Amino acid sequence: MISIEHVTKAFGELSAISDVSLEIPEGALVALLGPSGSGKTTLLRVIAGLERAQAGRVKLAGVDVTDAPVQRRGIGFVFQDYALFEHMSVADNIAFGLSVRRESPHRIAARVRELLALVQLADLGGRAPRELSGGQRQRVALARALAPAPRVLLLDEPFGALDARVRAELRGWLRKLHDDLHITSVFVTHDQDEALEVADRLVVLDRGRIEQVGTPAEVLAHPASAFVAEFLGGTHLLRGDARDGVARFPALALPTSGSGPARAFVRVVLDHST
Amino acid sequence: MRRALIVTALGFLSIVLVVPLAVVFVTAFRDGGVPYLRAIATPEARAALRLTLVAASIAVPLNLGFGIAAAWAIARFRFPGRRVLITLIDLPFAISPVVVGMMFVLLFGARGYLSGIVHAKIVFAVPGIVLATAFVTIPFVARELIPALEARGPEQELAALTLGASPWQTFWRVTLPTLERPLAYGAILCTARAIGEFGAVSVVSGHIRGETTTVPLHVEILYNDFQYQAAFAVATLLVVIALATVVGQRAIQFRQRRRT
Numbered sequence: 001m002i003s004i005e006h007v008t009k010a011f012g013e014l015s016a017i018s019d020v021s022l023e024i025p026e027g028a029l030v031a032l033l034g035p036s037g038s039g040k041t042t043l044l045r046v047i048a049g050l051e052r053a054q055a056g057r058v059k060l061a062g063v064d065v066t067d068a069p070v071q072r073r074g075i076g077f078v079f080q081d082y083a084l085f086e087h088m089s090v091a092d093n094i095a096f097g098l099s100v101r102r103e104s105p106h107r108i109a110a111r112v113r114e115l116l117a118l119v120q121l122a123d124l125g126g127r128a129p130r131e132l133s134g135g136q137r138q139r140v141a142l143a144r145a146l147a148p149a150p151r152v153l154l155l156d157e158p159f160g161a162l163d164a165r166v167r168a169e170l171r172g173w174l175r176k177l178h179d180d181l182h183i184t185s186v187f188v189t190h191d192q193d194e195a196l197e198v199a200d201r202l203v204v205l206d207r208g209r210i211e212q213v214g215t216p217a218e219v220l221a222h223p224a225s226a227f228v229a230e231f232l233g234g235t236h237l238l239r240g241d242a243r244d245g246v247a248r249f250p251a252l253a254l255p256t257s258g259s260g261p262a263r264a265f266v267r268v269v270l271d272h273s274t
Numbered sequence: 275m276r277r278a279l280i281v282t283a284l285g286f287l288s289i290v291l292v293v294p295l296a297v298v299f300v301t302a303f304r305d306g307g308v309p310y311l312r313a314i315a316t317p318e319a320r321a322a323l324r325l326t327l328v329a330a331s332i333a334v335p336l337n338l339g340f341g342i343a344a345a346w347a348i349a350r351f352r353f354p355g356r357r358v359l360i361t362l363i364d365l366p367f368a369i370s371p372v373v374v375g376m377m378f379v380l381l382f383g384a385r386g387y388l389s390g391i392v393h394a395k396i397v398f399a400v401p402g403i404v405l406a407t408a409f410v411t412i413p414f415v416a417r418e419l420i421p422a423l424e425a426r427g428p429e430q431e432l433a434a435l436t437l438g439a440s441p442w443q444t445f446w447r448v449t450l451p452t453l454e455r456p457l458a459y460g461a462i463l464c465t466a467r468a469i470g471e472f473g474a475v476s477v478v479s480g481h482i483r484g485e486t487t488t489v490p491l492h493v494e495i496l497y498n499d500f501q502y503q504a505a506f507a508v509a510t511l512l513v514v515i516a517l518a519t520v521v522g523q524r525a526i527q528f529r530q531r532r533r534t
Contacts, residue, residue, distance in 0.1 A: 050432055077432075079433060084433075087454075097437035100440070148437060
């Protein structure tokens with residue numbers, strides 16, 4: 001479980017996230033969704049320990065890790081551009097997290113074989129990272145992050161740098177991997193389709209604040225704010241006027257207590273039951 | 275047009291580079307191979323070569339250590355004084371070597387500012403020569419490493435930390451191996467300059483034959499004694515080192531191109 005309590009982080013004058021609180025249950029696959037500048041990557045890096053929060057606490061599995069360095073947090077991190085060690089083979093990349101812990105060579109070799117098989121790269125252990133395709137590099141990065149058996153897996157825009165076909169394939173694959181391993185996972189994305197398809201829970205962020213937390217179905221059915229409705233897409237904006245208890249639109253009137261300019265977000269749902 | 279450019283370039287190079295280099299070798303072997311060998315085997319010449327190698331083998335590792343530390347700090351951290359440090363690293367390029375030599379004489383000489391504190395003999399002795407050599411070779415390693423580190427970015431190092439590596443493990447296993455080529459490049463340039471340095475070393479040396487003369491100083495002494503053949507014979511050692519430097523650089527560039 002990951003608990004984030006009133007976390008604030010600013011870079012100089014620029015506030016990245018302000019007073020964010022969030023609970024991520026054990027074994028969940030959560031998407032941090034938002035436009036660029038919403039603070040989603042900063043939040044991920046604060047959980048990882050790659051950024052230090054100015055205020056608030058971060059707890060992993062009940063242990064307060066706010067002041068723990070990144071090495072002691074038991075997290076696995078997949079960087080947006082993978083950050084593979086270019087001077088090492090694929091197998092050595094995956095072995096790195098184990099060899100810095102001085103595991104026996106025998107156990108390291110066994111674990112590397114197991115992980116290579118898991119990410120379907122069994123024959124490519126001897127290759128150099130630059131000899132791999134984008135999708136393969138992504139899977140090496142994932143295997144490397146999983147090798148030391150982290151409690152939490154954090155992924156920064158995991159599909160960002162891939163072309164559309166590989167992307168669709170890897171989404172399904174990541175979902176399946178999570179179903180097999182049940183490791184608590186958090187990934188950052190700006191792509192609502194990706195978030196809706198892969199995650200069991202969405203955290204929608206805008207300008208450093210959480211707008212809504214919920215399952216994809218909940219967030220789709222009941223967007224908590226105009227921003228969420230708009231960001232999820234598939235909605236149409238109508239502009240009209242609210243007066244005398246009714247918001248009137250050119251082709252629509254809704255009861256309301258407010259008055260002044262009014263906006264309505266309309267989602268078209270195809271209902272085949274009738 | 276193209277022809278004219280090529281002829282101009284080659285003509286210029288042969289007048290200022292190839293012909294003088296040829297003269298060095300022609301003069302060195304003017305009297306045949308035996309006098310050549312005799313000139314580079316005199317006790318003074320051998321002492322000069324030994325001193326040059328001692329100075330280089332202290333100055334180069336010193337500046338490798340300093341260059342790595344300074345480049346890492348500059349490329350990876352933002353701290354007060356960072357800009358000043360970048361400027362300071364370049365300073366030895368800007369200061370005339372003669373002035374560098376005079377600085378050390380003023381500091382450590384018989385009536386120098388530090389002569390009351392430091393009693394060891396530094397100026398007109400080996401330590402002074404090592405210090406002067408180290409000073410003039412400060413920029414080479416750091417100057418090669420900073421752009422290499424900045425181009426690579428910190429991601430691989432951060433990845434190592436997330437995998438549980440200590441900062442020290444990260445440095446040895448991730449940072450240093452990826453710097454192999456710029457490091458070799460910087461070390462070669464640093465070594466060439468350490469061996470060839472004349473001005474600063476000349477001022478602090480005191481020209482005690484067989485004791486405080488390096489190879490370039492020995493060449494000067496022989497030349498001033500009108501022993502041209504011997505002077506040029508010893509000078510060929512410096513030319514060979516210079517050529518080896520250029521070949522070494524090329525080899526590193528070639529390997530780099532093949533690997534990328």
